Amino acid sequence: MTSPVARLSCSPTIETLQSRLRIDGYAVAHGHIDAGLIANLRVETDALLGRFAAGDRSDDFWCYEDGSTGRSMLYRVHNLEKQGAAGCADLFRTAVLNHLAAALIGAVRATVCAMVVKTPGVAGVPWHRDRIDVAPGTAINLSVFLDRATVQNGCFEAVPGSHLLADDADVPRTHELGLRVAVPAEPGDVLIHDVRLIHGSGDNPNGELRRSIIIEFASETSTSQTG
Ligand code: NI
Numbered sequence: 356m357t358s359p360v361a362r363l364s365c366s367p368t369i370e371t372l373q374s375r376l377r378i379d380g381y382a383v384a385h386g387h388i389d390a391g392l393i394a395n396l397r398v399e400t401d402a403l404l405g406r407f408a409a410g411d412r413s414d415d416f417w418c419y420e421d422g423s424t425g426r427s428m429l430y431r432v433h434n435l436e437k438q439g440a441a442g443c444a445d446l447f448r449t450a451v452l453n454h455l456a457a458a459l460i461g462a463v464r465a466t467v468c469a470m471v472v473k474t475p476g477v478a479g480v481p482w483h484r485d486r487i488d489v490a491p492g493t494a495i496n497l498s499v500f501l502d503r504a505t506v507q508n509g510c511f512e513a514v515p516g517s518h519l520l521a522d523d524a525d526v527p528r529t530h531e532l533g534l535r536v537a538v539p540a541e542p543g544d545v546l547i548h549d550v551r552l553i554h555g556s557g558d559n560p561n562g563e564l565r566r567s568i569i570i571e572f573a574s575e576t577s578t579s580q581t582g
Contacts, residue, residue, distance in 0.1 A: 369458050380518030380552040387545040397501050399440035428477045432470040452497050456572035463572040475562040479509050482530045482555035487522045493577035498546040501566040508565050509557040511538045518549035
């Protein structure tokens with residue numbers, strides 16, 4: 356099944372982002388992070404990729420072994436704020452994303468920080484919901500894109516409105532029956548999605564590295580993070 360592509364031509368206002376988040380469960384703030392900060396974050400995350408390439412297999416470097424090549428495939432660096440990368444830690448603790456999250460869902464706290472990385476050849480992420488132990492609109496994930504994300508290198512895909520489905524919604528059946536929308540992004544874009552949204556991403560067979568830094572923000576009234 357091919358996926359339609361949704362993309363706004365210019366950065367929407369907070370009100371537009373709020374409306375899209377409420378109705379669709381996701382929205383994109385285009386060009387929200389300036390090029391200088393993106394360049395710095397690329398340097399820091401290059402160093403982390405270098406550590407993995409050099410054999411670092413700490414618990415925060417999440418990888419799997421490719422059955423056909425035997426290669427270790429990195430797909431996530433967990434606890435990113437604890438990896439000695441100052442710009443990444445700032446993004447988690449104090450900087451611009453907190454203001455965006457607060458404007459969207461009220462007073463918030465950052466709860467989880469990670470780098471999602473699609474190394475060339477890595478498999479996609481199966482359809483899932485990040486968590487369902489919170490009400491719609493009370494916990495969101497913000498993804499800062501460091502590289503271009505396209506359909507060809509496995510960009511984010513979502514079922515619009517699925518954040519409003521019941522906790523026990525059948526995820527595989529919903530994405531097969533529902534509208535699946537691919538959400539490409541450019542460096543500096545921030546993708547916002549409700550943690551309840553049904554989403555996934557494709558494989559990256561075309562060899563273009565794609566990194567994003569993902570941070571969860573939860574409103575003060577939501578339940579605490581569980582995993
Ligand atoms: Ni997810």
